[in-house]
Structures are given as structure tokens and as C-alpha cells.
Amino acid sequence: MSRGRRIRSEAVAAWHSFLRRRTAVFFTFFFPVILVVIFGALVRTQPTDGGLFAEPAAYYIPGYLATVVLFTPLSRVGSEIARHRDDNRFEKLATTPLSRTEWLVAHTAVNTVIIGLASLLILGLVVLLTDASIPITGSSALLVPFIVLAVILFCGFGAVLGRLADSQDGVIAASNTIALPLLFLSDTFISLDQLPGWFGPLVELSPLTYFARGVRTLTYGPAAGDPYLGNLLILAALAVVFFVAGAYAIPRTD
Amino acid sequence: MNEAVVATGVGKTYGDTVALDGVDLTVAEGEVFGLIGPNGAGKTTLIRALTGTTPVTGDIGIFGQEPTAVDSERIGLLPQSFSPPARLTAREMIDYYAGLYDDARDTDAVLADVGLTETADSWYETLSGGQQRRVCVGTALVNDPDLLFLDEPTTGIDPVGRRALWELLESLAAGGTTVVLTSHSMAEVQRLSDRVGLLQDGQLVAVGTPDDLIADHGGRSRLVIGTDASDAAASALTAADFTATASPGEVVVDGVSPVDIGEAVDVLSDADISYDSLTWTEPSLEDVYLQLTGESFEGAMTPGASAITEGEAEGPTERAAAGGDQ
Numbered sequence: 185m186s187r188g189r190r191i192r193s194e195a196v197a198a199w200h201s202f203l204r205r206r207t208a209v210f211f212t213f214f215f216p217v218i219l220v221v222i223f224g225a226l227v228r229t230q231p232t233d234g235g236l237f238a239e240p241a242a243y244y245i246p247g248y249l250a251t252v253v254l255f256t257p258l259s260r261v262g263s264e265i266a267r268h269r270d271d272n273r274f275e276k277l278a279t280t281p282l283s284r285t286e287w288l289v290a291h292t293a294v295n296t297v298i299i300g301l302a303s304l305l306i307l308g309l310v311v312l313l314t315d316a317s318i319p320i321t322g323s324s325a326l327l328v329p330f331i332v333l334a335v336i337l338f339c340g341f342g343a344v345l346g347r348l349a350d351s352q353d354g355v356i357a358a359s360n361t362i363a364l365p366l367l368f369l370s371d372t373f374i375s376l377d378q379l380p381g382w383f384g385p386l387v388e389l390s391p392l393t394y395f396a397r398g399v400r401t402l403t404y405g406p407a408a409g410d411p412y413l414g415n416l417l418i419l420a421a422l423a424v425v426f427f428v429a430g431a432y433a434i435p436r437t438d
Numbered sequence: 439m440n441e442a443v444v445a446t447g448v449g450k451t452y453g454d455t456v457a458l459d460g461v462d463l464t465v466a467e468g469e470v471f472g473l474i475g476p477n478g479a480g481k482t483t484l485i486r487a488l489t490g491t492t493p494v495t496g497d498i499g500i501f502g503q504e505p506t507a508v509d510s511e512r513i514g515l516l517p518q519s520f521s522p523p524a525r526l527t528a529r530e531m532i533d534y535y536a537g538l539y540d541d542a543r544d545t546d547a548v549l550a551d552v553g554l555t556e557t558a559d560s561w562y563e564t565l566s567g568g569q570q571r572r573v574c575v576g577t578a579l580v581n582d583p584d585l586l587f588l589d590e591p592t593t594g595i596d597p598v599g600r601r602a603l604w605e606l607l608e609s610l611a612a613g614g615t616t617v618v619l620t621s622h623s624m625a626e627v628q629r630l631s632d633r634v635g636l637l638q639d640g641q642l643v644a645v646g647t648p649d650d651l652i653a654d655h656g657g658r659s660r661l662v663i664g665t666d667a668s669d670a671a672a673s674a675l676t677a678a679d680f681t682a683t684a685s686p687g688e689v690v691v692d693g694v695s696p697v698d699i700g701e702a703v704d705v706l707s708d709a710d711i712s713y714d715s716l717t718w719t720e721p722s723l724e725d726v727y728l729q730l731t732g733e734s735f736e737g738a739m740t741p742g743a744s745a746i747t748e749g750e751a752e753g754p755t756e757r758a759a760a761g762g763d764q
Contacts, residue, residue: 186540193537197523197530204525204561271521275491276577279515279587280538436491 190282194290198264202294212260212298216251216306224248225313239375241314245403246396247372248310252302253331254363254392257295257338258345262355264291265346265434274435284434288427292339299335303327307403318403326412327402330419334395337423340430347433372396391426394418441499442467442585442616443488448496450483450640457483458494459640465618465633467584470611472631473620474723476731479637481620482518485589488618489515500585511539514583518590518620520574524563528554528573531562536580543582552576553602568595575603579610586610588619592626604630624724634723636730644730648723655729656721658693661702664715665689674709675702694718 202208224241237244268274277287310316318324342359349355368374369383370392376384387393398415443465450458458480465471473481486492490505500508522531529545536542549558552572557565562573571594578586591607592600607630611617621627627634628648636644636651644651664687665671672684680702681692691702699718706713727733 189540190538193534196537197526197534200530201523201525272517272519273522275486275489275517276515276520276522277538278491279489279510279513280535280581281510281540282538 186281187286191286191290191293194282194287195293198291198294199297202260202298212252212256213302213305215255216248216302217309219251220248220306220309220313224310224316237373240316240404241310242316242318242404243400244373245307245310245316245318246399247367248306249303249331249399250367250370250372250392250396252299252306253334253395254338254367255359256299256302257292257335258342258359258363259356260295260298261288261291261339261342261430262346262349262359263352265343266349266352266355269346269435270352278436284436285431287434288339288343288431292336292427295339296332296335300328300331303331319405323412324402326416327399329416330395330398330402330412333416333419333423334392337391337419337426340423340426340428343430344426344433347435366390366392370396371400391419391422394422440467441465442469442501443471443618444497444499445484445488446497448484448487448494448498450480450487450492450494456640458487460496461637461640461642463635463642463645465616467616468611468614469632470607470617470619470630472627472634473618473637474622474624474627474634474727475637476733480640481637482589483640484637485515485518485587485618485620489513489587511541511581512584514578514581514586516574516578516588516591522562522574522577525561527559527561528565528569528576529558531573532576532580535577539581541582542580545580548576548579551579551606553599568599571595572599572603583615585616586618588617590620590622592621592623600626624722624727628723636727638731644726651726652721652723654726656723656725657729659695659718659720661691661694661699662715662717662719663689663691663702663706663713664717665706665711665713667711670709671706671711671713674705674711678702678705680705 223237223244227237268277307318311318342355345358345362346355349358369379369387370390371387372392376387379387394415398412398419401412401415441464443463445461445463448458448461448463449456461480461484463471463484473484475481483492487494488498488500488505490498490500490508498505501512523534526534528549532545532548536545536548546555546558549555552575554569554572554576557569562570565573571592575588575591578588588607592603595603604626607617607619611630611632617630619627619630631648633645633647634651635642644655646654663671666687668684668687668689671689672682675682675689675691678701680694680698683690683692694702696718699716703716
């Protein structure tokens with residue numbers, strides 16, 4: 185009961201802090217929106233042979249979702265850790281009953297809500313602005329665990345980044361440097377057959393690949409061809425590893 | 439009496455810089471212990487060592503346990519340069535930190551303690567610097583701690599707020615709370631502390647009650663006489679067995695008790711020497727600080743007068759009299 189009270193208290197404070205930074209709220213939702221508008225509605229996909237955006241619109245839904253699932257936790261959790269460290273908040277928290285794991289659970293919960301809302305917005309815009317249709321089946325509900333697990337994974341990753349970077353600027357630079365190649369080279373916007381053969385194993389190393397493949401199977405239909413449960417299990421295992429690493433990385437002392 | 443804090447041979451280095459060098463310290467339960475010292479002396483590092491937020495060498499016991507093992511429900515901390523989430527209200531801030539404890543105090547009671555009932559629903563970032571610091575103090579009080587660490591708690595707080603906070607700390611101490619505080623305000627430390635430790639270059643160079651430290655290191659009381667005839671005044675006073683030193687525009691008479699002031703005035707009157715002012719000062723903790731640290735404010739002080747540090751107008755006992763014209 186007391187653990188739940190601590191996590192709730194930390195999460196409520198983090199939620200209020202986020203909601204009251206209007207520019208942060210605006211750009212958290214504007215970034216994926218502008219991406220869908222530019223690539224889904226203005227550029228439009230060209231289902232011909234070769235080139236970028238050569239697949240049907242629904243093929244790129246995992247990529248659009250990846251923008252929030254990847255960038256938001258990396259930059260938000262990383263920046264929050266840098267901010268906490270700069271403001272001596274971890275020094276204060278270290279003398280309270282709140283553990284590092286509880287802190288990360290609370291901030292992951294906040295990110296899950298934010299990214300869940302942003303994902304709904306993306307899915308709605310994709311359907312509205314492109315000719316994509318998302319099949320609704322019994323397994324569509326598995327989108328939720330895919331998104332939640334990916335958020336957990338990248339919150340853990342963000343915590344590690346926040347620990348390693350020595351400032352908020354450093355966190356943002358590092359998260360962009362890591363997230364941008366991951367976004368495009370994880371079977372999201374660019375399919376494997378468009379990449380050099382030697383690049384294949386690297387794509388398999390990206391945690392985002394398993395999110396993208398699983399989500400594509402659920403939103404693009406059987407044409408995607410990947411078993412979503414296998415991808416979900418791999419994503420779950422990676423989420424555990426990254427979350428534990430992130431919780432351990434959160435500073436408690438100097 | 440049981441000991442709340444026992445530290446033995448505590449050491450800490452940052453690269454080649456020695457922050458703490460074999461510090462031994464005990465603080466009894468219910469005691470208020472003040473840490474003073476120049477910037478960089480190691481005060482904050484010692485607070486961090488005692489709260490287990492920085493690894494150190496040596497042994498530290500908090501209520502008989504390692505700092506990281508002690509029940510955190512019993513500890514309160516206000517770190518130096520602490521800045522909580524800026525866009526929470528004062529009430530939300532207290533609620534937030536209270537929510538981290540199983541047995542927290544009532545939020546309204548904490549807000550009343552730190553004098554923020556009226557501004558409880560203002561965002562932290564819109565509060566004045568002093569009000570913000572009072573919110574931060576409040577976050578250290580939410581769990582009604584047995585041992586409270588306060589690293590420069592009154593920095594930026596105006597005199598009224600500071601006095602209110604002093605009264606709050608005095609009431610906490612009266613209720614049995616052990617307090618370890620650091621401050622650059624000697625008046626604050628002198629008023630609040632049962633014992634004081636002076637840190638310099640990572641070493642605890644003096645520990646004692648304020649009165650003992652003043653008696654041992656503070657020097658004697660002084661009478662400063664503002665006069666254009668300083669040489670003549672010094673000669674007359676010396677002839678009357680006073681220890682007087684002349685400098686342009688004034689004479690400093692050393693070791694003058696309050697009852698001797700009238701006699702000194704009579705000496706000046708008998709010698710037909712006029713004076714502009716009489717200022718009597720007794721030694722304070724600030725004199726101890728200056729004596730032991732070897733610091734001074736050359737050119738900014740008159741001999742014998744105490745330096746006034748930031749926000750410390752109520753500091754050393756000092757009485758000035760209007761000048762007389764004999």
C-alpha cells in the first residue's frame with residue numbers, strides 16, 4: 185500500500201509538472217502530427233517499385249507510432265534525470281522511502297499515458313488523412329501491450345542516457361543522435377530489402393525492430409508476415425532488461 | 439543522552455581536492471548542532487556524508503546505523519541549492535513529499551509552520567526567493583523527522599521570515615528533534631545552536647558551545663570612540679589604565695566592560711576631548727569565525743567592529759551612542 189502511495193505521489197507531481205509546461209505538451213503531440221501530415225498526407229506513399237514510401241500507407245503506422253514511443257521517453261526521462269540531478273532532487277529523494285525503481289515506475293506510468301494519447305492521435309490521423317485502413321480483429325488489443333512495453337523499454341534507456349549525460353543539453357543531443365538512426369533503421373520507414381545486405385543483423389539488434397514488426401502485423405494485416413507474439417515476447421524481455429538497467433542507473437548518490 | 443550522529447575519521451576527496459579530512463563528530467539526540475566555515479570548507483560534503491548521499495571513508499552512525507540503512511521516516515533533509523519542480527503549488531509540493539512517507543504530517547499544518555498558508559495555491563516559480571526557500575524547508579518537515587539536516591536553510595529569506603523560521607526550529611528542538619544545520623549567518627548559528635563546529639579545509643578545527651567558543655577565541659569587548667583627537671584621547675585613556683589604540687578618526691579601547699564605559703567617558707571629559715560617537719561591541723561567534731579562519735575584510739571594517747554578513751543586522755551585540763561634545 186505504501187509503495188503504491190509513493191509511486192502515485194511521484195507520478196502525480198510528474199504529471200502536473202508536464203501538463204503545466206505548455207510548450208512541452210504542445211510539441212510532444214505536434215511532432216508526430218506534423219510527421220503524419222507531411223509524409224502521410226502531403227508526400228503520400230507511392231506504391232511503385234523502389235524508393236522511400238513505396239509501400240501502402242498502413243505499412244508506415246509502426247514508424248509513426250515509433251516517433252512517440254521512441255523519442256518521448258528517451259528525451260523526457262533523460263531530461264528529467266538531468267534536471268533532478270542539477271536541482272539536487274535526487275539528493276533529497278535519497279533520504280525518503282522512495283526507491284529508484286519506484287521513481288522510474290512513476291515516470292514510466294506518466295509517459296505511458298502521454299504516449300498512449302499521442303498514439304491514439306496518430307492512429308486517428310493516419311486513418312483520416314491517408315487511405316490506410318486498420319483491421320480491427322481480436323488481436324488488435326495487443327497494440328496496447330506493444331506500446332506499453334516499448335515505453336517501458338525506452339524509459340529505461342532514457343534513464344541510462346540521463347545518468348551518462350552530464351546535462352540536459354547533453355541528454356537531448358544524445359537522445360536525438362541515438363533515436364534518429366533507430367527510427368529509420370528498425371524496419372519502420374525503410375524495409376530491410378532497401379538496405380545493404382550486411383545491415384540486416386544490425387536491424388535485428390535494434391529493440392525498436394520488434395515493436396515495428398509486431399505492430400505492423402496488427403495494423404497492416406497478415407501481409408506483414410511476422411508473428412506478433414514472438415515479437416511481443418522479445419520486446420517484453422528487452423523491456424525488463426532496459427528497465428532494470430535504467431532503475432539501477434538512476435543517481436542516488438554523487 | 440543517546441547520540442543521534444557519530445562520525446569517526448570521515449574523509450572525502452574529489453580528485454586531488456580534499457573535501458573532508460578525518461572529521462570526528464558526535465551530535466546528541468535533541469541537540470542543535472551548527473556547522474560553520476568558509477565556502478569550500480566541506481560543510482555540504484559533511485551533510486551529504488551524514489545523509490548517506492555521498493560515499494566517504496571512515497565510520498558514520500545515524501541512530502546507530504549506517505546512513506543508508508537508517509529508517510528514512512526518521513530523517514529530514516533540505517539540501518543546499520535544492521530546487522523542486524517549479525510548476526507545482528506550495529500545497530502540491532508539500533503533498534508530493536508527504537506522499538512519499540507512510541506517516542506524514544497534515545499539509546496545512548506544515549504550510550502554517552513555514553508561514554505559507556496565504557500563498558499555498560501559488561506555483562512555486564511565482565513565489566519570492568524567500569518563500570521558495572520556506573517551501574523547501576517545509577518539504578523537510580513533512581515526515582516530522584527525528585533528525586533534521588538543513589544546509590543553509592535561511593538563504594534568501596527576509597528578516598521576518600528568517601525569524602519565523604528560527605522560532606519554528608527552536609520549537610522543533612524543544613520538542614526533541616535533533617537538528618544539524620549549516621549557515622553563513624553567525625547570528626543564526628549562535629542563536630539556534632547548542633554546539634557549533636567550525637570546518638576549515640575539510641577539518642573540524644573547533645567544536646563547542648557558542649559561549650565557550652567566544653570565550654576561547656572571540657577576543658574581548660571593545661569600545662570604539664569616534665574622535666578627531668584620537669592621539670590625545672588614546673594618551674588620556676592609556677594614562678587611566680585603559681588599553682587604547684589610536685588610528686585616524688578613532689580610538690579603539692580593548693577589554694571594556696559595560697560598566698567601564700562611563701569611566702572612559704569621564705576620562706575624555708576631564709581631558710576636554712570631544713568625540714562624535716561611542717560604539718561598544720562584545721565578541722560574537724563571528725569574531726570566533728574570523729579569528730579561527732584568519733579571514734578578514736580589509737578596508738571594510740573598523741578595528742574592533744564586527745563584520746556584518748548578509749542578512750545579519752541582528753548579529754553581534756553592538757550598541758552605539760550619540761556623540762558628545764565636551
